[in-house]
Amino acid sequence: MGRTRTGKARVAAMFAAALAVGIAMQPAGALALTLKEATTVVDLIEALEPQLGDFAYDDEIAEYWFEEDSYGEGWIAKAGFTAETWNRALGETMRGFMALMPDAEVEATFAGLKQGIEALPQLTEAQKAEALAAIDEEIASFLARRAEGEPFAPIVKPLEDRLRRLTLDEAE
Known part of the structure; x- marks a missing residue:
């Protein structure tokens, strides 16, 4: 026994x-991001775009939007975010969205960027190589963020269409 x-x-x-x-x-x-928090992030992006311009996620956008909003109505703070929690919630929401993007779509987007650079007649071969290397760095950064977003993808899934309209559809 x-x-x-x-x-x-x-x-x-x-x-x-x-x-x-x-x-x-x-x-x-x-384990921190909730659907309520992600929904609030998307609501705020939609509400603030007319004042702050089209949303394009990068490492600095959260700080910029928080600061710019604080000079106006302060909607982000009124929604309960500090600069730190806004940065985290926005980052987790966007990385979760990136993780939801189909592989074929991601590959086609980056292939199109590379083809566009290759087709620019005004660039020398050295300039093209430099631009392609920069794109390769962006691809690596995107793929790393996308991998970081896997835990958040199920939370962000209900917001996918709204995020697509806010980010990808406007870029096309």
């Missing part, structure tokens, strides 16, 4: 350790 309990205790300890490792390996804040 003692062996059975020891075996069960060992299995329970291994399960607890595996669970702890799994939680520890989650990206920082992976």
Whole structure:
């Protein structure tokens, strides 16, 4: 009987350790984004675009929008965000959206960018090579953000169409 309990205790300890490792390996804040928070982020982007211009996500946009909004109505702060929580929520929402994008769409977009550069007659071969290298860096950055967004994709999924209209449809 003692062996059975020891075996069960060992299995329970291994399960607890595996669970702890799994939680520890989650990206920082992976469990933090909620649908309510992501919806508020999208609502704010829609509301603030007329004043702040078309939304295009990058590393600096959260800080810029928070600061610019603070000079006006302060909608982001009124929604309960600090500069830090806005940056996190916006980043997690957008990375979750990136993770939802089909591989074929991502590949076609980047292939189109590269083809466009290759077709520019005014660029020298050296300039084309430099531009293509810059695009390769952007691709690597995008793919890293996309991978970081996997935990947020299920949360952001109900907002996918709205995010697409705010970001991709306007770029086309």
